[in-house]
Amino acid sequence: MQLSNRITNLTNGGSDGWDVFNRARDMIAAGTPVVELTIGEHDIRTHPTILKAMNEAAIGGHTGYAMIPGTVSLRDTVAARITAQSGVPTTRDNVLITPGGQAALFAAHMAVCNPGDTALYLDPYYATYPGTIRGAGAIPKAIQARARDSFQPLAQNIEDAATGATSLLINTPNNPTGVVYDRDTLLGIAEVCKRHDLWLLSDEVYDTQVWEGEHLSPRALSGMAERTLVIGSMSKSHAMTGSRCGWIVGPSEIISHLVNLATHTTYGVAGFVQDAADFALNAGTEFEEEVAAPFRRRRALAQEIIGAQNTVTMVPAQGAMYIMLNIRATGMTGEAFANALLDAHHIAVMPSESFGQAATGHIRVAMTIEDQKFATALKTLCDFATSLSTS
Numbered sequence: 001m002q003l004s005n006r007i008t009n010l011t012n013g014g015s016d017g018w019d020v021f022n023r024a025r026d027m028i029a030a031g032t033p034v035v036e037l038t039i040g041e042h043d044i045r046t047h048p049t050i051l052k053a054m055n056e057a058a059i060g061g062h063t064g065y066a067m068i069p070g071t072v073s074l075r076d077t078v079a080a081r082i083t084a085q086s087g088v089p090t091t092r093d094n095v096l097i098t099p100g101g102q103a104a105l106f107a108a109h110m111a112v113c114n115p116g117d118t119a120l121y122l123d124p125y126y127a128t129y130p131g132t133i134r135g136a137g138a139i140p141k142a143i144q145a146r147a148r149d150s151f152q153p154l155a156q157n158i159e160d161a162a163t164g165a166t167s168l169l170i171n172t173p174n175n176p177t178g179v180v181y182d183r184d185t186l187l188g189i190a191e192v193c194k195r196h197d198l199w200l201l202s203d204e205v206y207d208t209q210v211w212e213g214e215h216l217s218p219r220a221l222s223g224m225a226e227r228t229l230v231i232g233s234m235s236k237s238h239a240m241t242g243s244r245c246g247w248i249v250g251p252s253e254i255i256s257h258l259v260n261l262a263t264h265t266t267y268g269v270a271g272f273v274q275d276a277a278d279f280a281l282n283a284g285t286e287f288e289e290e291v292a293a294p295f296r297r298r299r300a301l302a303q304e305i306i307g308a309q310n311t312v313t314m315v316p317a318q319g320a321m322y323i324m325l326n327i328r329a330t331g332m333t334g335e336a337f338a339n340a341l342l343d344a345h346h347i348a349v350m351p352s353e354s355f356g357q358a359a360t361g362h363i364r365v366a367m368t369i370e371d372q373k374f375a376t377a378l379k380t381l382c383d384f385a386t387s388l389s390t391s
């Protein structure tokens, strides 16, 4: 039977840098312990108090179809949070609740791109980006943010790719690099978007995990609120990855179309999950600080360990739960190094090839295991790199 081009072309096929991850999972299944520093899954679970709120909502009866745009209360809560963070007046009419940030990324592209339109995104990128764009029927076009520019994208490079494009997807704090885009970068991006009439899709799911500098939402920049869709999520901020609760914030007109899309796709998000998210967001910053704290500590540990040797260097880790390491001194690709590290020391990291072309010679290390184990694994990684070093 025929399958749609949309589904068969979703991923590009071939090696995509996930072999290391899959091999590590196979080793674990076969009984070999592996230190997994691969995906962005916290080593703590959702706080019991949030789960208690979820349970109470479910037992209390919020288990039927929930309001498709999201509950009025959660939309108000998200609107108030975004207003406070960005200074942009935001109401519930600007908010759609989605089953996680990933569904929001897909819906946002569906809302702004016609089939065949060019959708820009930045490389290195979160692994699902090109597939998400293809899934929405648009054509992904990558623009490189380079190591020599500290992975801050240059407005000129976006300008060079922008003619005829419909949208630009950015992500700050960034996965995989850990870089937080500075004001100049965002101002440059905003100017290009305005000049070329681009939608800006701003993935801000790591906005509560900033170690250096500050998170700026480009929606707050002059003339950007009417052309920006912000993607947010409870996954990273509140260790609620499995609950699938996120949002899109943008102009009310597009949100009303997105509600139509939700009616014909997801049909909303579980009411008890929304109530738990609402509870967590209204509980002040306590939960999100508790979730962010281990990453802040481990990033400091990493700075110390990387600073004490000369083979591996670290991209300035300003935010998110990852560090990006330059292993070019080994003369190896990210993938070759990650495979060798897995074989020699049973430590699994993500090679740069999982995130595009721009970060070649790098690996991404998720800071998602207990501090001491994390420090030991990182030291082993550095010693291994030194033993392979060509200089």
Ligand code: PMP
Binding pocket: 040, 099, 100, 101, 102, 103, 126, 171, 174, 175, 203, 205, 232, 233, 234, 235, 236, 241, 245, 246
């Ligand atoms: N954007 C980025 C940059 C991510 O890293 C992730 C998850 N790893 C997501 C979006 C999606 O997260 P979720 O669907 O769990 O909200």
